[in-house]
Amino acid sequence: MFLPFFYQLRDQGIPISLRHVLEFYQAMEKGLALDLDRLFILMRLIFVKKVEHFDGFEQAFAAYFLGAEGGELPKFSQQAWEEKAFRRWLEEEMAKGSLPDDSLERLSLPELLQRFWDVVMEQRGKHRGGHTWVGTDGTSAFGHSGADREGIRVHGDSLHGSALKVIESRRYVDYATSATLRAENLRQVLAALKHMAPAGPLTELDVDETIDRSCRNGGEIELVFKRELRDRIQVIVLLDNGGASMRPYLDLVKLVFGLMRDHFKDLDYYYFHNCVYGCVYSDQKRLTPYFIHHLVRRDPETRVIIIGDANMAPTELMLSNGAMDYFSKIRVPGRDWLVQIRNHFAHSVWLNPIPRSRWPRESQTIYQIGEIFPMEDLTLTGIRRGVEWLNSGAPPKRARGQLAVGS
Amino acid sequence: MQFLGTDKYYLNPELKEIVNISTAMEKPLLVTGEAGTGKTQLAFEIARALDLTLEEARCKSTFKGEELCYVYDTVLRLNDSRFGTGESGRDVNDIWDYLGFGPIGRALLAEDRRVLLLDEIDKTDSDTQDNLLDVLEDASFIIREINHKVKAKRMPITIITSNAKRELSDPFLRRCYCHHIPFPSMEEMTEIIRLHYPEISAPLMDSALAIFYHLRQQGFEKPPATAELLDWLGALQLDDAKPPITPDKIPFLGTLLKRTQDLLQHKGVKRENV
Numbered sequence: 001m002f003l004p005f006f007y008q009l010r011d012q013g014i015p016i017s018l019r020h021v022l023e024f025y026q027a028m029e030k031g032l033a034l035d036l037d038r039l040f041i042l043m044r045l046i047f048v049k050k051v052e053h054f055d056g057f058e059q060a061f062a063a064y065f066l067g068a069e070g071g072e073l074p075k076f077s078q079q080a081w082e083e084k085a086f087r088r089w090l091e092e093e094m095a096k097g098s099l100p101d102d103s104l105e106r107l108s109l110p111e112l113l114q115r116f117w118d119v120v121m122e123q124r125g126k127h128r129g130g131h132t133w134v135g136t137d138g139t140s141a142f143g144h145s146g147a148d149r150e151g152i153r154v155h156g157d158s159l160h161g162s163a164l165k166v167i168e169s170r171r172y173v174d175y176a177t178s179a180t181l182r183a184e185n186l187r188q189v190l191a192a193l194k195h196m197a198p199a200g201p202l203t204e205l206d207v208d209e210t211i212d213r214s215c216r217n218g219g220e221i222e223l224v225f226k227r228e229l230r231d232r233i234q235v236i237v238l239l240d241n242g243g244a245s246m247r248p249y250l251d252l253v254k255l256v257f258g259l260m261r262d263h264f265k266d267l268d269y270y271y272f273h274n275c276v277y278g279c280v281y282s283d284q285k286r287l288t289p290y291f292i293h294h295l296v297r298r299d300p301e302t303r304v305i306i307i308g309d310a311n312m313a314p315t316e317l318m319l320s321n322g323a324m325d326y327f328s329k330i331r332v333p334g335r336d337w338l339v340q341i342r343n344h345f346a347h348s349v350w351l352n353p354i355p356r357s358r359w360p361r362e363s364q365t366i367y368q369i370g371e372i373f374p375m376e377d378l379t380l381t382g383i384r385r386g387v388e389w390l391n392s393g394a395p396p397k398r399a400r401g402q403l404a405v406g407s
Numbered sequence: 408m409q410f411l412g413t414d415k416y417y418l419n420p421e422l423k424e425i426v427n428i429s430t431a432m433e434k435p436l437l438v439t440g441e442a443g444t445g446k447t448q449l450a451f452e453i454a455r456a457l458d459l460t461l462e463e464a465r466c467k468s469t470f471k472g473e474e475l476c477y478v479y480d481t482v483l484r485l486n487d488s489r490f491g492t493g494e495s496g497r498d499v500n501d502i503w504d505y506l507g508f509g510p511i512g513r514a515l516l517a518e519d520r521r522v523l524l525l526d527e528i529d530k531t532d533s534d535t536q537d538n539l540l541d542v543l544e545d546a547s548f549i550i551r552e553i554n555h556k557v558k559a560k561r562m563p564i565t566i567i568t569s570n571a572k573r574e575l576s577d578p579f580l581r582r583c584y585c586h587h588i589p590f591p592s593m594e595e596m597t598e599i600i601r602l603h604y605p606e607i608s609a610p611l612m613d614s615a616l617a618i619f620y621h622l623r624q625q626g627f628e629k630p631p632a633t634a635e636l637l638d639w640l641g642a643l644q645l646d647d648a649k650p651p652i653t654p655d656k657i658p659f660l661g662t663l664l665k666r667t668q669d670l671l672q673h674k675g676v677k678r679e680n681v
Contacts, residue, residue, distance in 0.1 A: 017581075027432055032432070041424045041428065221489045
């Protein structure tokens, strides 16, 4: 039962597994879906784990159970309620006499639907409707008078803001638009980046050491405490936010940077334009400088992530007066500044939004900077490898067949 | 066992159903949502309504997960082995005398069904959450020191809250039922206020609500939430404030806006209006 619906959920990008489907059947056995509203809530609880999937789920549910097409919810009018399964059930019921002939006048459509639903739930094995329980085509009007009711709830006011009402309000549409599959995977990758170090007060009892010392002491107990291991990771992100060359990658960089900012408690970020000369900037407009000689006095254990396309005129990188800013008094080539940063921070990596395959064609400066910093691209693999670089300070094993920078 | 809400807590019908489903399915319920939407309160109210004991774990970033289940007091045992147990009645040879149980441990060991609240789970790091996975999954944990498995007698009703500051791992989410509490609509808010201040005058409430929802739309860093609104209304009533309240002269603004930046922004907005 409902199997096509489960595939529709997958089409909506909601990761459901067999385990969830079985759990759903279990819940049905327990009789937890007494009506359409409860079914809606139950399914959502079982299948949807993230708020960004809510909207997709609601649309799939509406399409499957309420007959909405293409994710668009129609205005439910009286005429919209003719569906084969429902009609056949109604005819059978009337033929059997279990529903009196005048029930169409006496009962409201919601009541009829509720009865229909009850029956369906009772004999769920025998269900033989189409894809939708309640269709939208057809013209004959069921239910009692009242020509102009706008929208209809699946059954009266008996319970909850009914499923349809909930769906119509589309409370979760914002979450759906702001999420991508990439964001999710990325979070897991970033979670791997940590730096465990003994920290904090001496609170953890070192049992081995205590026993050892106590024995040496002739049984006189000597307690030995140590610091516990904690994640002490500090991250500095240097972001190239200038120039037209970065513009095509703006969304991608925003996404990655946004996630990093959320993920790490201890994260500082600075901006630069194309290459680093003497200072980076703490504001986006690059007005407040933060000097490199300050930067390289920071804890060398700090992880440094540079995000930039490394795509510049070779003179900018190599010449002593190469700085883009004409008023700059700095006479040290960009390359030297980068080397200085790299030498201080052993755990540093350059993430390049340009796909790796295009590096050799884009600019020779990519190759030159790639010799200073380990460089990866902003794909999931690239970032995962970048995280490995940052964790170990040493190159991760390169998958066979993957090209080195510039080769 | 049905949870129907209590006299002090407005229960959204949808949420009521969710609580009952997860109770019936014996699944932990993860509640997310803005601060001040009553996530934590939910667990207290369930415990009160169903007359069950509440076991409460307020998570800290230093938690490893295990101490929520049990703590083995090595120091005390060492001390006892050296200086004797005295009058305490402890037996140095019996490790059980040196095991203390955390909220999860107590909830699982209890004869009666308990409500277990894991508050602000997102504060713990992902390792801790992973450690808690198995515990939540089959309601059991292992006391490593003696390799003893503690299994739940009665499955507790588990409520987990998260401010979603940081993401929870996918495996963790898979094992829970997740519900995001949306911010209450104006009608629901009216209900909530009535529960707390049954005697509030309608004009005061209307004008207060209008200002409240207006403030929420200003894009503040910390927009005022239900808890702030209730505090504010309390203050207004004590002060005998007379409606209508106008946006440019809000009494007790500090109860609504907590951040300096927000306060400044609010004042800035006003200046532009003038």
